[in-house]
Amino acid sequence: MELSQKEVLSVIAKAKQGDQMAFKKLLDHCWNMVFGFQLKRVQNESEAEDITIEAFAKAFDKIDQFDPQYTFSTWVITISKNIQIDRYRKRKNSIFVEPLEDNKSQGAAIADGSPTREDALIQEQNLLQLQGMMKSLKPIYREVLQLRYFQELSYKDIAQQLNEPMTNIKVRLLRAKKLMAELIDQSPNR
Numbered sequence: 001m002e003l004s005q006k007e008v009l010s011v012i013a014k015a016k017q018g019d020q021m022a023f024k025k026l027l028d029h030c031w032n033m034v035f036g037f038q039l040k041r042v043q044n045e046s047e048a049e050d051i052t053i054e055a056f057a058k059a060f061d062k063i064d065q066f067d068p069q070y071t072f073s074t075w076v077i078t079i080s081k082n083i084q085i086d087r088y089r090k091r092k093n094s095i096f097v098e099p100l101e102d103n104k105s106q107g108a109a110i111a112d113g114s115p116t117r118e119d120a121l122i123q124e125q126n127l128l129q130l131q132g133m134m135k136s137l138k139p140i141y142r143e144v145l146q147l148r149y150f151q152e153l154s155y156k157d158i159a160q161q162l163n164e165p166m167t168n169i170k171v172r173l174l175r176a177k178k179l180m181a182e183l184i185d186q187s188p189n190r
Helices: 005-016 020-042 045-061 072-093 117-124 127-134 139-150 155-162 166-186
Strands: none
Touching: 005 020, 020 045, 020 072, 020 166, 045 072, 045 139, 045 166, 117 166, 127 139, 127 166, 139 155, 139 166, 155 166
């Protein structure tokens, strides 16, 4: 989704007010740039995806600190770069990598919100078809969709079960819903 700088600033203003759709628009607008940047750096798709999710989670948590004299994508890419450097340093200095964040209050700024277009598409599909489509998703996305829609867990419960910050779960779920909606749209039964 291409947005002008003026449109991005307008969406950021809505995100600062807790508008769920604004967060989704920002994620859609910048995902490929941030993910592509990280993929070139780490040369591992799974790690690049994890870093990208964490970068958006941090950006959304600190959306009030965004300085409009910079572009949003550059800001998120810088956050992702710092995360990647921190991960590299931790891996270099330690045998095991500890969770990067353990703040329980994170994610409060991103509201659960009402059902999105992706939510509606997912809910209207036949359960067996959905499960078949979900198999084509990466395990990290399949898992959050399973916990949210089939086990009907809250974001907080999913975060506790996966031992990850709630913001990461919300960003991962936004991305998973988008990918699932794309699969449903491409389905021949649609």
